Amino acid sequence: MGRGAKPLSERSDATRPAPLTRKRIAGNMTPAVADGSPIVSGSLQTVTERGAPSVVPNNPDSRLGRRRASPHSQGRVMEPVYVGIDVAKDRLDVHVWPAGEAFALTRDAAGLEALGARLAELKPALVVLEATGGFEMTVAAALAAARLPLAVVNPRQIRDFARATGRLAKTDALDAAAIAHFAAAVKPEARPLPDAAAQALGELVARRRQLIEMMVAERHRARQLTQRRLVKGVERHLAMLQKELSALEQDLDDAVRGSPAWRDSEDLLTSVPGILGFNPRTDTTARTLIADLPELGTLDRKQIAALVGVAPFNRDSGKRRGKRAIWGGRAGVRAALYMAALAATRFNPVIVAFHQRLRAAGKPPKVALVACMRKLLIILNAMLRDRRPWQPA
DSSP states (O other), X not given: OOTTOXXXXXXXXXXXXXXXXXXXXXXXBOOOOSSSSOOBXXXXXXXXXXSOOOSSOSOTTSSSSSOOOOXXXXXXXXXXXXXXXXEOSXXXXXXXXTTOOEEEEESSHHHHHHHHHHHHHHOOSEEEEEOOTTHHHHHHHHHHHTTOOEEEEOHHHHHHXXXXXXXXXXXXXXXXXXXXXXXXXXXXOOOOXXXXXXXXXXXXXXXXXXXXXXXXXXXXXXXXXXXXXXXXXXXXXXXXXXXXXXXXXXXXXXXXXXXXXXXXXXXXXXXXXXXXXXXXXXXXXXXXXXXXXXXXTXXXXXXXXXXXXXXXXXXXXXXXEOOOBOOOSOHHHXXXXXXXXXXXXXXXXXXXXXXXXXXXXXXXXXXXXXXXXXXXXXXXXXXXXXXXXXXXX
């Protein structure tokens, strides 16, 4: 009892504390059940932010109660799986994202069979390969036979993505991990592989391009030679390459004219003045477009220009306005289209008028020619889309 305080017997009724009845106890204290420690309060409502945690949880599905089954184990929620494959001459490095699983297989029949069976179990949302100069085609064919979603991408895209994510080291296993990460982050569109006939036509066109490059290189070497014997050797080599080129062009003609769809597409393309170039006896541009640009006629004008690489990209920063320039695309198609546009500026009335208008506006010669390439490509794309021949109007 404090100093100066009166005993309870001497206090008045106003200052004397009320007796502790059952009703008063129930009003000032929540029931002391096992669900938390007692909390003194004037309300019987549940208080969740004060007091100790429950000793025995009311939720039977909580960790201390009956353990709830994981949604992954129940099969209701499945995280998408992405697979990256680094293809070498004799080895395949595979990485599974996001599980982080990595394994390696040989690039032979047994390894490809095991790869298809393993990926069929994983059921990936996408499998991504790099274009590695032809080694990836066998792997891509095996995965396509297993009906797996597949995308073959440019190695430069993978390397730029790896640098952007801080991956500077380079090994086959790290490359496979970077490809899988790229697949999960970028999600490139899965595209079906060309059939056997289209692949064979593409090989013929590529081989023709290689023969021409060798012939050009040999002619340049012959100009620098002074000994007659060496010059004769170069001439013999050129004759052999020319003979091989003639036989290859005959194979190309048989392949294109033997397919009704390709024959119709070639007739539509060659109806445009300039596609035959300066030599009306050859239709190299049309066959290059058929073999190396199967998307022609299926995309819109902006998409087809960006795919070929004749669409200028902005180079702006703040108030600075940089020069637009083309970038990327398919070099083989662009080279064939360059020669066609060069001929069209002389023989195609639509391209001639367009080119003259650009030059009169002060555009540099190469800028005007690239614009003509893009306009010619857009015209060809619309013709194949609508299956209509050339109409000058």
